[in-house]
Amino acid sequence: MIGYFKNIYQVAAGLLKGLRVTLVHLFQPAVTVQYPYEKLTTGERFRGALAFHPDVCISCDMCVRACPSDCISLEAARNEATGKKDLHWYQIDFAKCNFCRLCEEICPTKPKAVHHTPDYELTFRDRSEFLVRWTPEAPQPKASEPGQIWSRFLTRGQKIVDRQGKVPASSTPSKPVA
Ligand code: SF4
Ligand code: SF4
Numbered sequence: 568m569i570g571y572f573k574n575i576y577q578v579a580a581g582l583l584k585g586l587r588v589t590l591v592h593l594f595q596p597a598v599t600v601q602y603p604y605e606k607l608t609t610g611e612r613f614r615g616a617l618a619f620h621p622d623v624c625i626s627c628d629m630c631v632r633a634c635p636s637d638c639i640s641l642e643a644a645r646n647e648a649t650g651k652k653d654l655h656w657y658q659i660d661f662a663k664c665n666f667c668r669l670c671e672e673i674c675p676t677k678p679k680a681v682h683h684t685p686d687y688e689l690t691f692r693d694r695s696e697f698l699v700r701w702t703p704e705a706p707q708p709k710a711s712e713p714g715q716i717w718s719r720f721l722t723r724g725q726k727i728v729d730r731q732g733k734v735p736a737s738s739t740p741s742k743p744v745a
Contacts (some may be wrong), residue, residue: 611687614666616686619657620705624680626652630670638663639670639681654703657681661689662697
């Protein structure tokens with residue numbers, strides 16, 4: 568009989584304990600982030616989407632050699648007039664990238680020609696879209712607002728779609744969420 572009432576007491580105490588937590592949080596401000604209308608700020612060293620600046624890159628190949636996933640490739644040719652290498656294209660296979668930052672750390676330019684951004688909204692609708700290529704002729708971004716980095720990244724780079732080099736309509740960068 569004592570065990571019966573003890574059992575009832577323990578269940579009631581547990582119930583009240585749970586309800587107390589509910590009541591405490593009922594009168595506190597909500598902490599749920601209404602994504603995608605609201606977004607959390609990422610840490611200073613967050614490793615988001617990689618951005619590349621063809622105007623800064625000196626085609627030294629160091630990032631290509633440092634990348635453990637073998638996902639960076641580039642083509643450049645020596646310019647006899649300037650004595651420097653002219654970049655033709657720079658490419659990252661995001662299907663292989665593990666976001667390790669080694670390419671950024673080894674890059675000798677200041678500012679870094681390749682670097683992570685705080686942008687974590689990476690979406691690819693097709694396997695071939697993982698391959699992103701930048702060329703010096705591609706339009707350079709003007710905006711610098713947080714949250715638009717990925718669309719700027721897409722503007723700067725070009726998604727490669729097939730072996731014929733055709734770019735699909737789906738590679739058009741979508742508008743960032745306001
Ligand atoms: S972050 Fe790492 S895996 Fe990705 S491209 Fe750079 S070096 Fe390669
Ligand atoms: S991104 Fe940096 S490390 Fe890579 S080739 Fe260009 S300058 Fe060299």
